[in-house]
Amino acid sequence: MYANGLMGAAAVIFDAAGRVLLVKQTYGDCNWALPGGYTEPHESVVETAVREVREETGLQVVADRLNGIYYGRQRDFHHFVFLCRTVGATAKPRPSSSEVAACTYWPTEALPHPMSDLTRRFIRDAVARDAVAVAGTPALPVIVTSRTWPKRVETSRRRLVALAVVFDADGRVLLVRQTYSGCYWAYPGGFVERQESITAAAVRETWEETGLHVIAERLCGMYYSVELNSHIFVLICRPRDGDGSPTPCSPEVSACGYWSPDALPEPMHDAGIRFLRDAVSGRPCTLPVMIRPSRWLEAETPQDCTPGWQADNG
Numbered sequence: 001m002y003a004n005g006l007m008g009a010a011a012v013i014f015d016a017a018g019r020v021l022l023v024k025q026t027y028g029d030c031n032w033a034l035p036g037g038y039t040e041p042h043e044s045v046v047e048t049a050v051r052e053v054r055e056e057t058g059l060q061v062v063a064d065r066l067n068g069i070y071y072g073r074q075r076d077f078h079h080f081v082f083l084c085r086t087v088g089a090t091a092k093p094r095p096s097s098s099e100v101a102a103c104t105y106w107p108t109e110a111l112p113h114p115m116s117d118l119t120r121r122f123i124r125d126a127v128a129r130d131a132v133a134v135a136g137t138p139a140l141p142v143i144v145t146s147r148t149w150p151k152r153v154e155t156s157r158r159r160l161v162a163l164a165v166v167f168d169a170d171g172r173v174l175l176v177r178q179t180y181s182g183c184y185w186a187y188p189g190g191f192v193e194r195q196e197s198i199t200a201a202a203v204r205e206t207w208e209e210t211g212l213h214v215i216a217e218r219l220c221g222m223y224y225s226v227e228l229n230s231h232i233f234v235l236i237c238r239p240r241d242g243d244g245s246p247t248p249c250s251p252e253v254s255a256c257g258y259w260s261p262d263a264l265p266e267p268m269h270d271a272g273i274r275f276l277r278d279a280v281s282g283r284p285c286t287l288p289v290m291i292r293p294s295r296w297l298e299a300e301t302p303q304d305c306t307p308g309w310q311a312d313n314g
Contacts, residue, residue, distance in 0.1 A: 006077040007160070007231070009048035010036025011084040012067055012126040013059070019105035020123055021093060022112065023056050026101045032112045033119050034081070035103075044224040045080040045231065057093040057103045059086050066285075067126045069219070070118070071197040078160070078198065081122050083129075159230040162201035163189030164237045165279045166214055172258035173276060174246060175265065176209050179254045185268045187234075187275065188256075202235045210246035210256045212239050220279045223289045234275050 012034060013021040022032045035053040039045055046063045053061045061084040068081045093103040106112055108127050111120065165187055166174035175185045188206040192198060199216045206214045214237040221234035246256040259265055261276055278285070 006075060007039040007045060007048075007080070008037055008077065009039060009045040009052065009080045009082060010034040010122060011049045011053045011061060011063070011082055012122065013053070013061060013084050013086060015105045017105070017107075019107050020111075020126075021057065021059075021103065021105050022115075023095070023100045024102040024112075026099050029114055029116075030101070031119070032106075032115045034122055036079075036081075042226070042229050046082065046224075049080070049082045049084060053084065054096075056095070056097045056100045058096040059091055059093055060088065061086050066222070067129055068122065069198070070122075073195055073197070076195050081126065083126060159228065160192035160198065160201075161189065161230055161232045162192055162198045162205065163187040163232065163234045163275065164202040164206045164214060164216070165220065165234055165276065166206065166212070166237045166239060168239070168258045170258075172260050174206075174210065174212070175256065175259050175268075176246075176248070176253045177255040177265075179252055182267060183254070184272070185259075185265045186272050198233045199235065202233075202237060206237065207249075209248070209250045209253045211244075211249045212246050213243050214239050219285065221275055221285050221289070223275075234279060236279060 010033075011021075015021070021035065023035050024030060024032050035056045036049060037052045037056075039048045040051075043051070049063055050061055053059050063082040063084050065083050066080065067083050070079045070081070071077065072079075093105075095101060095103055108123060111123065163186075164174075168174070174188065176188055178184050178186055188209045189202060190205045192201040193204075196204070198219075202216055203214055206212055216235045216237045218236050219233060220236045221232075223232040223234070224230070225232065246258075248254060248256055261280060264273065264276075278289075
């Protein structure tokens with residue numbers, strides 16, 4: 001299985017007047033852009049956004065929510081855009097990196113030039129979500145054209161995992177019995193392959209493991225494992241009409257079927273129970289949950305760990 005993918009994050013920061021913070025780059029076409037960059041080893045996408053703002057503008061920020069996920073297939077790049085706010089009302093942005101020539105706030109209706117179409121898309125989507133006071137996370141990643149992505153390639157390939165939570169008409173959840181590592185019951189899913197989006201991975205893994213063709217409807221959970229350096233994305237899916245019953249279709253699966261959320265089979269990882277609990281809760285997934293393998297279920301109400309995080313560290 002292919003377990004890597006280019007990842008990056010950017011921050012949308014509005015001031016009290018509703019202007020957006022932009023930095024002028026010193027490389028490439030010297031575009032104006034959102035503060036952001038590639039994810040570093042053992043770093044979550046939220047931490048990337050917060051770090052890049054600090055390194056490029058000197059500002060300390062807190063990530064409040066995810067505004068969008070964008071995927072460029074040709075460059076195999078997932079980009080996460082977060083709405084952030086500054087810590088300290090009097091703090092002023094200033095260029096703090098050799099890659100930044102200037103940084104300041106701009107009215108969203110009078111953005112500077114030059115600027116990539118992708119940056120304009122990020123800002124437009126952020127303004128639209130803010131205007132309608134959308135709570136929660138974007139439904140699914142947006143597929144964008146690769147020509148708008150940065151040309152630099154850095155060592156930011158990380159482990160991406162996509163899982164499908166599939167409910168039938170009776171509200172039962174689809175589970176597969178694994179043939180490896182304890183033979184646990186789990187959700188269809190696995191590593192995101194090369195040139196594949198998170199959504200496509202969840203759909204593909206479900207078909208490969210159960211023979212079902214499903215439609216991904218929304219992202220219901222994001223999790224980051226510190227120890228495994230893995231981002232885990234859980235998507236709610238539904239079977240296509242008339243697609244039949246699930247059948248084991250992989251040597252990694254010995255059985256599969258639908259189970260009541262109130263009567264789950266054993267053995268099952270605490271992580272799987274946590275994923276389902278979050279999926280059926282209806283709570284918006286505004287930021288990734290930082291988890292440690294032994295502490296999945298201990299926090300009913302996430303407590304702060306890193307500013308802006310939903311944390312589950314106990």
